[in-house]
Amino acid sequence: MNAMGLLNYWFVIVLMMIGFYVLIAQGNLVKKIVGLNIFQTSVFVFYISMGKITGATAPILDSDWSVYSNPLPHVLILTAIVVGVATSALGLSLTVRIHEAYGSVEEDEINEMDE
Amino acid sequence: MEDNVILRVATKILTPYIFLFALYVQFHGDYGPGGGFQAGVIFAAGFVLYALIYGLETARRVLPLKFAALCGALGVLIYGGVGITTMMKGGEFLNYNYLDSHNAEHGQHLGILLVELGVLTTVFGVMVVIFYSFAGRRDIQS
Amino acid sequence: MLVITALIVVRLENLFTVAMVTGIYSLLSAVFFTLMDAVDVAFTEAAVGAGVSTVLMLGTLSLVGHQQKKRKTVQWFPLTIVTITGLLLMYGTLDIPPFGEGGNPIHGHVTTVHYLEESSHETGMPNVVTSVLASYRGYDTMGETTVVFTAMVGILLLMSGKKRKPSGDVEGGPSGR
Numbered sequence: 001m002n003a004m005g006l007l008n009y010w011f012v013i014v015l016m017m018i019g020f021y022v023l024i025a026q027g028n029l030v031k032k033i034v035g036l037n038i039f040q041t042s043v044f045v046f047y048i049s050m051g052k053i054t055g056a057t058a059p060i061l062d063s064d065w066s067v068y069s070n071p072l073p074h075v076l077i078l079t080a081i082v083v084g085v086a087t088s089a090l091g092l093s094l095t096v097r098i099h100e101a102y103g104s105v106e107e108d109e110i111n112e113m114d115e
Numbered sequence: 116m117e118d119n120v121i122l123r124v125a126t127k128i129l130t131p132y133i134f135l136f137a138l139y140v141q142f143h144g145d146y147g148p149g150g151g152f153q154a155g156v157i158f159a160a161g162f163v164l165y166a167l168i169y170g171l172e173t174a175r176r177v178l179p180l181k182f183a184a185l186c187g188a189l190g191v192l193i194y195g196g197v198g199i200t201t202m203m204k205g206g207e208f209l210n211y212n213y214l215d216s217h218n219a220e221h222g223q224h225l226g227i228l229l230v231e232l233g234v235l236t237t238v239f240g241v242m243v244v245i246f247y248s249f250a251g252r253r254d255i256q257s
Numbered sequence: 258m259l260v261i262t263a264l265i266v267v268r269l270e271n272l273f274t275v276a277m278v279t280g281i282y283s284l285l286s287a288v289f290f291t292l293m294d295a296v297d298v299a300f301t302e303a304a305v306g307a308g309v310s311t312v313l314m315l316g317t318l319s320l321v322g323h324q325q326k327k328r329k330t331v332q333w334f335p336l337t338i339v340t341i342t343g344l345l346l347m348y349g350t351l352d353i354p355p356f357g358e359g360g361n362p363i364h365g366h367v368t369t370v371h372y373l374e375e376s377s378h379e380t381g382m383p384n385v386v387t388s389v390l391a392s393y394r395g396y397d398t399m400g401e402t403t404v405v406f407t408a409m410v411g412i413l414l415l416m417s418g419k420k421r422k423p424s425g426d427v428e429g430g431p432s433g434r
Binding site for chain 1: 259260263264266267272275276279282283286289290293294295296297298301302305306309310313314316317318320321322325326328332335336338339340342343346347350351353355356357358359363364366368369372373376377383384385386389390394397398401404405407408411412415416
């Protein structure tokens with residue numbers, strides 16, 4: 001078991017958990033969406049680091065190189081990045097509308113106004 | 116920001132090059148990094164820069180909101196249209212080999228070019244619509 | 258570096274600074290993607306994450322207000338959930354194949370081998386990621402374009418009405434009237 005490789009994956013898990021904590025523990029709605037962004041980006045880092053081969057190059061065919069990194073995770077993550085920005089844009093516009101309806105974007109103040 | 120001469124002149128010089136770079140990224144997506152998504156975002160960034168410096172009203176006269184929303188829908192139509200065309204020529208949905216009856220590789224080239232054009236149009240339209248929606252809602256700072 | 262930036266986001270309270278630090282986080286992850294030979298992904302992450310996402314957040318903050326309410330207590334319950342989940346995930350990674358080796362199961366799969374070997378004959382373009390995205394997996398890309406279009410429809414529905422201030426006057430929407 002390669003210790004440096006395992007340390008790489010553990011750093012990604014630490015990033016994921018920081019994003020998860022911001023998502024569930026902070027009260028401000030905009031900061032929750034920021035936490036979601038951090039979470040998503042750390043998942044992308046995890047996938048891309050699984051597709052890498054040491055000593056290989058980017059998957060653009062060239063006559064000088066013979067080993068290429070795996071292109072399949074790149075394709076999946078490209079789609080995921082664009083879907084992530086669409087989700088963030090919708091979430092931020094919902095936040096703006098909530099602010100207009102309730103007057104604040106703090107979660108506990110909104111819960112008090114609803115009861 | 117209209118009375119800041121440096122910003123105005125710099126924007127006027129830079130905006131054509133931003134659009135040119137977006138087209139370069141789009142067409143060279145076959146030979147290097149790039150493709151439809153990146154080109155659409157860079158294209159929209161050029162318009163956002165223009166709107167920030169010259170004001171939202173001027174940008175709305177250049178590119179109305181309805182036209183940008185139309186671009187967003189047109190891209191998906193182009194993509195689906197390529198698929199329907201391959202079906203009408205006898206193949207399955209989105210099988211580009213049937214686009215050119217003599218050479219399968221030319222069919223693939225043509226199919227990928229059209230599909231990336233559709234993606235560019237949609238991403239450009241959506242980014243401009245999102246920017247107009249957020250910037251057009253004026254508010255007093257609470 | 259990424260971990261330090263993420264920790265700064267947790268502790269800050271001025272939301273404008275948080276938007277800027279998120280942009281820095283996206284740019285650092287784009288640099289990481291380049292080191293992992295994922296040039297297309299790095300390009301998209303830099304354009305979309307450090308570009309569009311930062312502009313959207315700054316636009317929202319100018320409408321919503323940029324000071325977060327102070328929270329004095331440390332939240333113990335979310336912290337325990339996060340720690341337990343993290344430890345379980347770290348236990349799960351002990352089974353992952355070693356990092357960067359060419360003999361991993363992911364690299365020997367028949368579709369990857371087919372894409373890398375046949376892409377130049379069947380499509381004639383050197384960039385394998387574009388040919389997989391647009392030709393071999395073209396259906397997924399159509400779904401993604403539809404998702405982006407749906408986001409536009411959702412935002413137009415939410416933000417196109419005229420804004421009502423509490424006193425009852427009306428202000429303009431995105432079409433400017």
